[in-house]
Amino acid sequence: MLILQRKKNESVIIGENIEVTVLEIGMDWIKLAFDAPKDVSILRKELAEAASVNREAAKTGPCALDAVKKIMKKEEK
Structure with missing residues (x-):
């Protein structure tokens, strides 16, 4: 760094x-x-992390709602 x-x-x-x-x-x-x-993507770190969680949640099916709730709680802090 x-x-x-x-x-x-x-x-x-x-x-x-x-x-x-x-x-x-x-x-x-x-x-x-x-x-x-x-062509260079520039994202705030928290948005990039949320997108990653969303991609993982989409793969798991019914657990997607839990993943979204987890993201919402992080952003409230």
């Missing part, structure tokens, strides 16, 4: 064609801008 400090309007380049720029900084949040090719 690489850990960097960036200030407002500073960027990080990932590979040859992905740029992440710090737009705003709040007390307990930051706003980032991602500039990447359209």
Whole structure:
């Protein structure tokens, strides 16, 4: 894992064609801008995890409702 400090309007380049720029900084949040090719998928981690759980739930049939309830509880926290 690489850990960097960036200030407002500073960027990080990932590979040859992905740029992440710090737009705003709040007390307990930051706003980032991602500039990447359209074929690169960019998701918040919690959405990617939920999609993974949904795919697994779809494979199991009747247990799908339990998986959805589990996701909903995680997001409420």
